[in-house]
Amino acid sequence: MPVISLLTDFGLKDGNVGVMKGVIWRICPEAQIADLSHLISPQNIAEAALVLFRAMPYFPPFSVHVAVVDPGVGTARRPMAARIGDQYYVGPDNGTLTLCLARAERLGQPVTCIHLNQPQYWLEDVSHVFHGRDIFAPVAGHLAAGVQLEALGVSFSDPVLLPLPRPERTPLGWRGEIIHIDHFGNASSNLRIEDLPEVLKHKDKVTIRVGGLEIHGLVNTFGERRPGETVALFGSTGNLLVCVVNGSAAARLNLKVGDPLEILLP
Amino acid sequence: MPVISLLTDFGLKDGNVGVMKGVIWRICPEAQIADLSHLISPQNIAEAALVLFRAMPYFPPFSVHVAVVDPGVGTARRPMAARIGDQYYVGPDNGTLTLCLARAERLGQPVTCIHLNQPQYWLEDVSHVFHGRDIFAPVAGHLAAGVQLEALGVSFSDPVLLPLPRPERTPLGWRGEIIHIDHFGNASSNLRIEDLPEVLKHKDKVTIRVGGLEIHGLVNTFGERRPGETVALFGSTGNLLVCVVNGSAAARLNLKVGDPLEILLP
């Protein structure tokens, strides 16, 4: 059965997500639909990009990911669909795909971007303010039902990309920044395991500087330290995390997205 | 595959929504189930009525909408099911259908209301406080599985209706009120596009008075103005909205449901 995921900043109160599912099931009644998140901070495309990047590799081949964090709805920004490896994306061309496209380039996955311009695959009436319902949900339904990506519009090769904060080499190690605070208050950084081979070799001897604190050594998992201790570790998708065991690092260290984080090599 | 939507004020913490899905799948294992909202303000029937009204037209034919905002659970209020056009409703007879019934009358859709009184379609033990699980979920499952509406009880013709705040003609234009604040802080009014043909003719020249502010002209979509500007526009279901571009009109103008809103014609 075809799988569709939904990722928006619509919240869970107003019924808009449910409406998108109704629209999809009118076109593809057997679609399995997973909510990725509807609590993306309003208009925060970078946050949506990160959630999509982490989720996509775990979905079945030919899944369709609909992401609608869309401050430009109704303006000239392109509605798009894409194939990245064996996964599909449907949503605005506004940078939501930035991290997935960077990974595709790294892994040599083929990418096709399509500017949606075939209204026969949309709802008959398209509003100015809810393209999630009127364009993206029906396009996802048609993709899941077997319509070819190339039938939905014309290809293009310059998708919008967000500027990505890159970690920097410093005399003593690396400097990155906090890119996400999760539900538990764990702070995730842009320092990734594959870029830091020398950190892996000296796990016990590195020092992490963040929020005015120094953390000595990395752990493998929370349970190695006592509740309440602040720890640093590589998370389940390879980013360096700062956590408080059974607590909130964001609250303890007053961390927010964009705050700097440093690794000092021994 | 049959489609069921769920709309409650149960919240998402306690497992009650999941339990309703378990009950439905025992009866109709192939039902597709969409959550419309479970964050309706406690006991706020009017809010549920609005969410249901907006969602229903987008669902596949023969979808079953279960709405349980039910302050009268366990009292003499009737449990009911209904067919409105090609959609089904299951829930308490307490006004949740008010807007859908008004639209059905406007569109000439046929309506049948049934007082549920056939306990063979309910769970064996019916509690006094959770009819969502014990009566409405199983009835929805049976409807989705093909049981005829008329088998579920006896028809009646006087469903409970909420009083609806109607917009008023004024010497200078129209006066309505705020009926919903959405997740983004957009404020939706009871002034609807089909009632305001003269506004559409003079979009650039009307003035909106709301929350102590005057907004000059209507826009088509958010992106026509800069982030932070307050705008008025017709939303995706035809209601006049007041919004702050990439912000919250409710917070900016301190708006709440019931606040007045005026359109002044040129």
Next chain:
Amino acid sequence: MPVISLLTDFGLKDGNVGVMKGVIWRICPEAQIADLSHLISPQNIAEAALVLFRAMPYFPPFSVHVAVVDPGVGTARRPMAARIGDQYYVGPDNGTLTLCLARAERLGQPVTCIHLNQPQYWLEDVSHVFHGRDIFAPVAGHLAAGVQLEALGVSFSDPVLLPLPRPERTPLGWRGEIIHIDHFGNASSNLRIEDLPEVLKHKDKVTIRVGGLEIHGLVNTFGERRPGETVALFGSTGNLLVCVVNGSAAARLNLKVGDPLEILLP
């Protein structure tokens, strides 16, 4: 179609629940998946145990319940699966099953516990911090797809059990405690209908002492009293509840989990 439920403390913001669904559908594409709750208080195993206990009896035979409230992830705590009557559990061996196992014993349901140790049923790469995605979701998918429980690991007979607060007999009646505050602010206690036959015989004459208040008599449902009144009643799963009609008992009486509650017999 096989049914799976998900119960976690992951929240709804970060995409982790959606990722688990992607993993499940790669293995069992036709699984119906219900969210029980993802708003369990962080690391609160007792709360998860209660939500699971209430939900399990309402699911179809052979449903698989995945519960991941897992402060010990990555440590020596056992990953497990179990069959309890005709229902399956997958998650950490940390007490989440306590109430379900106590009920199984009371009802004479057969129980089998399996220590998961067959990595061919897991994802290829298992992280230290997200076994919900890497172990429990794939195991649930395999169970739903028809793999035998016994193939997943070796049986064991000493699952971790939480200490359960037991109600005490007092000279004047019974003393229990608040074990859950729900979305509405209703406070649920560990005093259960089957243990209190003498209370049922004198519903009008018992007195409930809680939060500095005395409530005289039990009602059957909220609607028997006026909005704003504090009432006591047996809830839909048999626990004694304290509620404010159309309001929040937790807010009114400043109640929290662990607070005492007494029934005085006449």
